[in-house]
Amino acid sequence: MAISLDAGIPSGSIERKWDDYKFSVKLVNPANKRKFNVIVVGSGLAGASAAATLAELGYRVTMLTFHDSPRRAHSIAAQGGINAAKNYQNDGDSVQRLFYDTVKGGDYRAREANVYRLAQVSVNIIDQCVAQGVPFAREYGGLLDNRSFGGAQVSRTFYARGQTGQQLLLGAYQALARQVRLGNVELHNRTEMLDLVVKDGLACGVVARHLVTGAVRSFSGHAVVLATGGYGNVFFLSTNAKASNVTAAWRAHKRGALMANPCYTQIHPTCIPASDDFQSKLTLMSESLRNDGRIWVPTTPNDVRSPDQIPESERDYYLERRYPAFGNLVPRDVASRAAKREVDSGHGVGPIQNGVYLDFGSAVDRLGREVIEERYGNLFQMYERITGEDPYKKPMRIYPAVHYTMGGLWVDYNLMSNVPGLYVLGEANFSDHGANRLGASALMQGLADGYFVLPATIGAHLAPLLGTEPVPIDDPVFRDAEANVDAQVHRLLSVKGTKTVDHFHRELGKIMWDHCGMARSAESLDEALTSIPALRDEFWSDVRVLGENESFNQSLERAGRVADFLEFGELLVRDARHREESCGGHFRVEHQTEEGEALRNDDDFAYVGAWEWTGEGNTPELHKESLTFDNVALAQRSYK
Amino acid sequence: MDLNLKVWRQAGPDAVGRFEIYPMHDVSEDMSFLELFDVLNEQLETRGEEPVAFDHDCREGICGSCAMMIDGRAHGPERGTATCQLHLRKLTDRETITVEPWRAAGFPIIKDLAVDRSALDRIVEAGGYITAPTGAARDANEILVAKQASDAAMDAAACIGCGACVAACPNGAGQLFTAAKYSHLSLLPQGQPERFTRVVSMVEEMERWFGSCTNHGECEAACPKEISVNFIAMLNRDYVKAQFKNPALSGQRH
Amino acid sequence: MKTLQDLTKTSDDEAVGSTRRPTNPIRRFWSSAVGKKWVMAVSGLALLGFVLVHMVGNLKIFLGAVHLDEYAEWLHTLGEPALPRTVVLWGMRLGLIAAFGLHIVAAAQLTRMNHKARPVRYQSRRDYVAANFASRTMRWTGVIIALFLLFHLADLSWGTTNPDFVRGNTYDNVIASFERVPVAILYILANIALAIHIFHGSWSMFQSLGWNNPRWNPIRRYFAVTFAAVIAVGNISMPLLVVTGVVGK
Numbered sequence A: 001m002a003i004s005l006d007a008g009i010p011s012g013s014i015e016r017k018w019d020d021y022k023f024s025v026k027l028v029n030p031a032n033k034r035k036f037n038v039i040v041v042g043s044g045l046a047g048a049s050a051a052a053t054l055a056e057l058g059y060r061v062t063m064l065t066f067h068d069s070p071r072r073a074h075s076i077a078a079q080g081g082i083n084a085a086k087n088y089q090n091d092g093d094s095v096q097r098l099f100y101d102t103v104k105g106g107d108y109r110a111r112e113a114n115v116y117r118l119a120q121v122s123v124n125i126i127d128q129c130v131a132q133g134v135p136f137a138r139e140y141g142g143l144l145d146n147r148s149f150g151g152a153q154v155s156r157t158f159y160a161r162g163q164t165g166q167q168l169l170l171g172a173y174q175a176l177a178r179q180v181r182l183g184n185v186e187l188h189n190r191t192e193m194l195d196l197v198v199k200d201g202l203a204c205g206v207v208a209r210h211l212v213t214g215a216v217r218s219f220s221g222h223a224v225v226l227a228t229g230g231y232g233n234v235f236f237l238s239t240n241a242k243a244s245n246v247t248a249a250w251r252a253h254k255r256g257a258l259m260a261n262p263c264y265t266q267i268h269p270t271c272i273p274a275s276d277d278f279q280s281k282l283t284l285m286s287e288s289l290r291n292d293g294r295i296w297v298p299t300t301p302n303d304v305r306s307p308d309q310i311p312e313s314e315r316d317y318y319l320e321r322r323y324p325a326f327g328n329l330v331p332r333d334v335a336s337r338a339a340k341r342e343v344d345s346g347h348g349v350g351p352i353q354n355g356v357y358l359d360f361g362s363a364v365d366r367l368g369r370e371v372i373e374e375r376y377g378n379l380f381q382m383y384e385r386i387t388g389e390d391p392y393k394k395p396m397r398i399y400p401a402v403h404y405t406m407g408g409l410w411v412d413y414n415l416m417s418n419v420p421g422l423y424v425l426g427e428a429n430f431s432d433h434g435a436n437r438l439g440a441s442a443l444m445q446g447l448a449d450g451y452f453v454l455p456a457t458i459g460a461h462l463a464p465l466l467g468t469e470p471v472p473i474d475d476p477v478f479r480d481a482e483a484n485v486d487a488q489v490h491r492l493l494s495v496k497g498t499k500t501v502d503h504f505h506r507e508l509g510k511i512m513w514d515h516c517g518m519a520r521s522a523e524s525l526d527e528a529l530t531s532i533p534a535l536r537d538e539f540w541s542d543v544r545v546l547g548e549n550e551s552f553n554q555s556l557e558r559a560g561r562v563a564d565f566l567e568f569g570e571l572l573v574r575d576a577r578h579r580e581e582s583c584g585g586h587f588r589v590e591h592q593t594e595e596g597e598a599l600r601n602d603d604d605f606a607y608v609g610a611w612e613w614t615g616e617g618n619t620p621e622l623h624k625e626s627l628t629f630d631n632v633a634l635a636q637r638s639y640k
Numbered sequence B: 001m002d003l004n005l006k007v008w009r010q011a012g013p014d015a016v017g018r019f020e021i022y023p024m025h026d027v028s029e030d031m032s033f034l035e036l037f038d039v040l041n042e043q044l045e046t047r048g049e050e051p052v053a054f055d056h057d058c059r060e061g062i063c064g065s066c067a068m069m070i071d072g073r074a075h076g077p078e079r080g081t082a083t084c085q086l087h088l089r090k091l092t093d094r095e096t097i098t099v100e101p102w103r104a105a106g107f108p109i110i111k112d113l114a115v116d117r118s119a120l121d122r123i124v125e126a127g128g129y130i131t132a133p134t135g136a137a138r139d140a141n142e143i144l145v146a147k148q149a150s151d152a153a154m155d156a157a158a159c160i161g162c163g164a165c166v167a168a169c170p171n172g173a174g175q176l177f178t179a180a181k182y183s184h185l186s187l188l189p190q191g192q193p194e195r196f197t198r199v200v201s202m203v204e205e206m207e208r209w210f211g212s213c214t215n216h217g218e219c220e221a222a223c224p225k226e227i228s229v230n231f232i233a234m235l236n237r238d239y240v241k242a243q244f245k246n247p248a249l250s251g252q253r254h
Numbered sequence C: 001m002k003t004l005q006d007l008t009k010t011s012d013d014e015a016v017g018s019t020r021r022p023t024n025p026i027r028r029f030w031s032s033a034v035g036k037k038w039v040m041a042v043s044g045l046a047l048l049g050f051v052l053v054h055m056v057g058n059l060k061i062f063l064g065a066v067h068l069d070e071y072a073e074w075l076h077t078l079g080e081p082a083l084p085r086t087v088v089l090w091g092m093r094l095g096l097i098a099a100f101g102l103h104i105v106a107a108a109q110l111t112r113m114n115h116k117a118r119p120v121r122y123q124s125r126r127d128y129v130a131a132n133f134a135s136r137t138m139r140w141t142g143v144i145i146a147l148f149l150l151f152h153l154a155d156l157s158w159g160t161t162n163p164d165f166v167r168g169n170t171y172d173n174v175i176a177s178f179e180r181v182p183v184a185i186l187y188i189l190a191n192i193a194l195a196i197h198i199f200h201g202s203w204s205m206f207q208s209l210g211w212n213n214p215r216w217n218p219i220r221r222y223f224a225v226t227f228a229a230v231i232a233v234g235n236i237s238m239p240l241l242v243v244t245g246v247v248g249k
């Protein structure tokens, strides 16, 4: 396939691009909007906001989600907050500054024009959410409150207790619910998209399986929007919800959509370490804990004494030691790698020596227990609930965990993939965070995409299609795709092997974490490139999926997702192998400064790496979209 | 620790169900209740038996997917805790733990422990929103909301939509869910224009699916977010008020 | 494909509560469970008032026959001379009958609705935390009160179950009735049921009416306990002291 990676960035100064674009883009007249059917897959922040907004504009929308209710999408779990360049605190924030922070935080691997637009619409997001009734935290005078978040020197994060994602999603879900009742959105829950349908090069629909009945059905539309979330669960253990997966994006990839920068994975430093092999997921503890907690490990390896038995002189406050300027507040990736270094060298703590201490002892002495309780009370409670340990008495144990994935399907300025008619929003696309995402920016991006960007850009694709009917679902392209899905389902059921789906998922996770986790080397990646295909072969010859297609079969659901992870994981590793530099969430041990910091290679790798599927068993093909930085000067990060 | 899991098995919506007893050996007290089910399912699948179906997703107590009746209590014995956040160390005193699905006419069983809670979505669709089409909003800080009002709205908005209130209610009533959703919106200035139409449509939709509230308070006790029954009083009051409101005059009251 | 809508029932006959709402505002209000609960609360409040006043009046029994009979006569002459004799009394009686009627019909309809809302019961034992004996037995204590009420009317208003009944001689009638041990026990048990009913009802009514203010809420519980206790003590003291011979002819 001849693929041109033209991002279609409007010309003109960066401040004017979005306005100029909106003026020049083709519009669909209000009366004609009803003639277009748009399929939206995914009801997280990105999908729900897009579906609601498109329906408000007058488009007919079909919404698919595998969740039982749109409100359960993984976005619900986001805790910390959402950024916006409102400058309500009068502390020097601006669109320009949010833009700059995001590009820098992304380690100069994001597309400037997209990021600038994101910063511009960020202010509208907050207005929109407040109008919908999102109960953001307030000052006594009734104005909105803000907090500061990692990677920024201004307070621009809006929050609703520790449940910001929940409140934002409820806002979007309620707008969606209203459109469902008005008949503008047809909602199909417990319906999982399993294939993208492309006819004559245009995305024209999807094939989905109803998770309760097993029925496979086609949906046809003038455009398909994927807002299906991130792929962090390729590591098995992550902070993502259990059902988060790559299937929708991966099946679209196999139909021609390019997968960009899959190796950019964000690891969050403050999660509760796994307690045993049965561990099913990891829980994130807010980053704010590092404001008052001190991180340390025993100086002697394999020290099994309880922490209160270890005297001050035998404690290594390794972050404070190595990064005197930033101390415990170094960025996520730096803190994560440092913890890994300690655990790998035998300094880990806890029953299976897989964590480091986050100690509030001195903070309690300094500030008093009350202050600490007020700041972190509910986090301490959550920690105690999960571990059974009281963090006032015993230091918390933390360890990094996979949290967010910056990579995803490649999209242009319009958020359209290289397959015309296929749009990708939210965490599922690769667009705005470069190689590393700043805290509180994912929610912002999801809502920017759904409320403001897609509704403006989709006209460019739809306007010329006026007068055309969607491809009928008895067209051979749909029949073929349905047969394809059926075949896959029955293939999974017919292996009748001996090992469970979870077994394979766990094994894959181990390979990914050990060989392509926080620190990657050519050697480890090469090893993964042989062990993943081997595991995949074993999966297809020995997986055991019981039950049938025609009923609610959760093993079958998971089997399909794990099968895709087994293919996708290999691509992720391949991308990591090819990128001979360290940047943001991608750290290659071969490429570090003398102090052990990530060392970028801007001359050779200032591009988006977008992979093309070339068929089963073939090596995927790499396409490059080079990145230019006209508005931000490239610089090396330093936190010493 | 060792324990027996007595689990409701039901092949499908119309199938006849029954309890099965599964002895679990040497499970760790650090496990969460759902991880216990993961282990059980691995064992079942290895033995060639179908795993137990149950809904779950975030496992952090926020998505509202998990839903189990554990020893006669929705989400089990620990207050303010969803099933996924319940750990075995809180259950060490029990030899046998009985688990069944949530039962209510509005929550038909899909399979084993999984039920269909779409009725809750229907209630939100009926009026659980503020009409604010994208793009028309004025600056966020132009709307002042007293901190106490905003906090109260947030208390209600914390609802995770798990349906424990319905499950726990001796009458199968959906009052706490509806009241939480309703109060969240109607405590805020933005929610005032639609307040009285909202209350009528939400209540009427609720009553299609669920029973009536007799103020037992079981809902509040089972709620993983400990949402207060005070919101139910608010819903009831506004429903009655709505009968006497003339919407045409709502512009006069400010 | 069978959609979720097929799996969840949507047909009107299967729905738990009303699906088609009448347009007449009163009927529409009555068609809703929240509306019926409001009616129950208002009628319950009226009944509470009645029970209290009724008790206070009856406690005159301890002041002696003259006082009680005087009080009974006063009730009949209430409103005179503006209104003819017993008009006000009949007005109150009609109000009470209406309150009982609405209260009972609403209770019956809500109970049916609640049964429909959980057609298949839990198959394992429930472990209630907040629901108490009173809240869970409202319909039974209610039925006991209703049956008792009929007996009470037959006993002391119409005299059908009271062999020594003489219309107008209220004090003697009461003493004659309460002196019979089984009747005294019946009165005592029925009033225990009434107190239990009131214990939940006079708290619940605040919720149903939406009288809710976090600052005052704790008082609602005290009110309920006190009210139930006062009614129990007051009403039970009469048959108890009569049957034990402390008070008599």
Ligand SMILES: Cc1cc2nc3c(=O)[nH]c(=O)nc-3n(C[C@H](O)[C@H](O)[C@H](O)COP(=O)(O)OP(=O)(O)OC[C@H]3O[C@@H](n4cnc5c(N)ncnc54)[C@H](O)[C@@H]3O)c2cc1C
Pocket (backbone or CB within 6 Å): A041, A042, A043, A044, A045, A046, A047, A064, A065, A066, A067, A070, A072, A073, A074, A075, A076, A077, A078, A079, A080, A081, A082, A164, A165, A191, A192, A193, A194, A227, A228, A229, A230, A239, A240, A241, A244, A245, A247, A248, A284, A403, A404, A425, A426, A427, A428, A439, A440, A441, A442, A443, A444, A446
């Ligand atoms: C613990 C945690 C805390 C976080 N905290 C923050 C924070 O404080 N601030 C911040 O900005 N970001 C935060 N994030 C990141 C942020 O929550 C996510 O990146 C964001 O919510 C993703 O939204 P989304 O709409 O793209 O996808 P999701 O919310 O993941 O939604 C995906 C949707 O797609 C559907 N779907 C997927 N595949 C299919 C399929 N094949 N067929 C049908 N439907 C499908 C799902 O049903 C779901 O509805 C956090 C993330 C985690 C894990």
Ligand code: HEM
Pocket (backbone or CB within 6 Å): B212, B213, B214, B215, C037, C038, C040, C041, C042, C044, C045, C047, C048, C051, C103, C104, C107, C110, C138, C139, C141, C142, C143, C145, C146, C197, C198, C200, C201, C202, C204, C205, C206, C208, C209
């Ligand atoms: C003097 C007699 C009575 C008094 C003072 C009384 C008082 C009350 C009060 C105050 C309530 C609370 C209403 C609410 O929650 O809003 C109530 C509820 C109730 N009453 Fe009575 N009542 C009396 C007689 C009866 C009778 C005769 C019956 C039935 C036959 C009855 C059945 C009920 C039931 C079932 C409820 C609970 C209804 C619900 O919450 O849905 N009551 N009563």
Ligand code: FES
Pocket (backbone or CB within 6 Å): B055, B056, B057, B058, B059, B060, B061, B062, B063, B064, B065, B066, B082, B083, B084, B085, B160
């Ligand atoms: S699994 Fe999400 S709330 Fe329990």
